[in-house]
Amino acid sequence: MTSKAQVINCKAAVLWKEGTPLTVENITVDPPQEGEVRVRMVSAGLCASDAHFIWGWETDIILDFEGNPIVLGHEGAGVVESVGPGVTSVSVGDHVILLWTPDCGQCALCSHPKTNLCLSDDFVSVMYHKNKETRLKINGKPLLSFTGTATFSEYSVVRETQIAKVNPKANLKSACVIGCAVGTGYGSAVNIAKVHPGSKCAVWGLGAIGLSALLGCKQAGAETIIGVDIxxxxxxxxKQFGCTRFINPKTLGKN
Incomplete structure (x- = not known):
C-alpha cells in the first residue's frame, strides 16, 4: 500500500542558517508529481559537503538559500514509497540509492564517456522542483532540498533522474555511501588516476572516500597500495580494502 495521494508528516534535521547546528523538526512531505519519486529513507551518510554548511566553513560550493531553511544530505538509501506519473525506472517497494547529481542519460555530458555532470539541472535548481516549488515544507513554508535529495529527512521527494535501483539483497543501512563517497573514491582511482596493473599508489586520508580509492586501486591491479592516515x-x-602498507605520519620514524 502507498500513500501516493497523501501528505506525509515526518521528522527531518533542518538547517535554518549556515554555521548553526541542525535541529530535528516536524515537517510535511508532499506526494511526488510527474517524473518524481518519494522515498522512505533507511540510511544517510554525512559528507563534508554537508558539514561545511553546518560548520559555516568556506567552500567552493556556492549556494543561495534565499533565506529559506534547508534539509541537507546527499548520501541516502531507502525504499520507494510512491511514484509520480511517468516514472518508469522504479516501482513502489524497490530498494534505491539517491544520486547527488542528476543523470538524464540524454544530454551531451551524460552521453559522454568522460563525464556525468548532467546539463538538466545544477546545484541551485535541484533544491527546488518545477516552478520553484518545494515538496518539503515546515509550518506550511518552503523547505529546500540540498542537491535535490534531502536525505536527512525520513521521507524525501526526488527526481527520477536522481535515483538508482539496487539489488534487494544490498544492505540499505550502509548502501547510502555508494551515492557519493564510493563513486568519488573509486572513480578517482580508476577513471581519473587511471591506475593500471603493476601501479604503485598512495592514498591520503582513509575515510569513506579514501577506502573506496584503495578498493579502486586494488581492482585495477595496483602492485603497491600505501594508505596514509593519522x-x-x-x-x-x-588492509581489508586493499592497502598493502599503512603509514601514520605522526608515528613515522618512532618505531
Whole structure:
C-alpha cells in the first residue's frame, strides 16, 4: 500500500542558517508529481559537503538559500514509497540509492564517456522542483532540498533522474555511501588516476572516500597500495580494502 495521494508528516534535521547546528523538526512531505519519486529513507551518510554548511566553513560550493531553511544530505538509501506519473525506472517497494547529481542519460555530458555532470539541472535548481516549488515544507513554508535529495529527512521527494535501483539483497543501512563517497573514491582511482596493473599508489586520508580509492586501486591491479592516515585504528580496515602498507605520519620514524 502507498500513500501516493497523501501528505506525509515526518521528522527531518533542518538547517535554518549556515554555521548553526541542525535541529530535528516536524515537517510535511508532499506526494511526488510527474517524473518524481518519494522515498522512505533507511540510511544517510554525512559528507563534508554537508558539514561545511553546518560548520559555516568556506567552500567552493556556492549556494543561495534565499533565506529559506534547508534539509541537507546527499548520501541516502531507502525504499520507494510512491511514484509520480511517468516514472518508469522504479516501482513502489524497490530498494534505491539517491544520486547527488542528476543523470538524464540524454544530454551531451551524460552521453559522454568522460563525464556525468548532467546539463538538466545544477546545484541551485535541484533544491527546488518545477516552478520553484518545494515538496518539503515546515509550518506550511518552503523547505529546500540540498542537491535535490534531502536525505536527512525520513521521507524525501526526488527526481527520477536522481535515483538508482539496487539489488534487494544490498544492505540499505550502509548502501547510502555508494551515492557519493564510493563513486568519488573509486572513480578517482580508476577513471581519473587511471591506475593500471603493476601501479604503485598512495592514498591520503582513509575515510569513506579514501577506502573506496584503495578498493579502486586494488581492482585495477595496483602492485603497491600505501594508505596514509593519522589514525592508526584505520590500518585494519584499510588492509581489508586493499592497502598493502599503512603509514601514520605522526608515528613515522618512532618505531
Amino acid at each position: 589514525n592508526s585504528d584505520k590500518e585494519s580496515i584499510a
